[in-house]
Amino acid sequence: MELNSSIAAVVTGAASGLGEATARALAAKGVKVAIFDLQKDRGEKVAAEIGGTFCEVNVTSDESVAAGFAKARAANGQERILVNCAGTGNAVKTASRDKKTGEIKFFHARDFDRIIQINLVGTYRCIAMSAAGMLSLEPLPGGERGAIVNTASVAAQDGQIGQAAYSASKGGVNAVTLVVARDLAQEGIRCNTIMPGLFNTPLLASLPDQVRQALGAQVPFPSRLGNPAEYASLAVQMVENGYFNGECVRLDGAIRMAPR
16 A cells, blocks of 8 residues: 555554554655544644544444544545554453462452453454445555554463453454454455564553663563564554555564563
């Protein structure tokens, strides 16, 4: 897909981190970008800087997502690109014993479900609604109507202690990628997923410098945290390269996560 001002995109979770970097990278190529996020002040600021449109969206709500797409399409036209970066995480053991008191606790299913609803169901919700809109478009030369990029995690393949819900949600994103690519293949819509490793996102930026440096040192090469712009570069490549389809790609400096 050739990226230019005739192309519209929606990027979820684009008020910060990987999503923001992707929104900026697409806008730099002339694409009209809509930002879906709950961070209103930050999202509006990024949108203003890139000439985009901010839509306050909760990906766990059908109504909120539908309203977001309606606003984005009214401003920019039907999107040909969807990049799903909205997500969250946690770290709680399935069951554990307090070493001091002996109290036994477990990770409740309702909290497990919250992560699934945001990371997996929220991603699928945006995929389905966006793909339905893409079907209304005339195909580009070569037959392409659109491209979807999702965000999973290396935790989908080697989740650490306490990441049962997070790993399940990201593993689910991986699992739907090929199916969605096959579902939409005859309509000229591609679907791929990126599995980032340790990236310098706002979540890690809040940690002390020595902790961030220690995390980066675990990466074989380059021994540092990934930069959001490196994620954005791969996301853009997945959109531009028309033969890129149905793939889940690690972007992690060759790290394989230890149990803890």
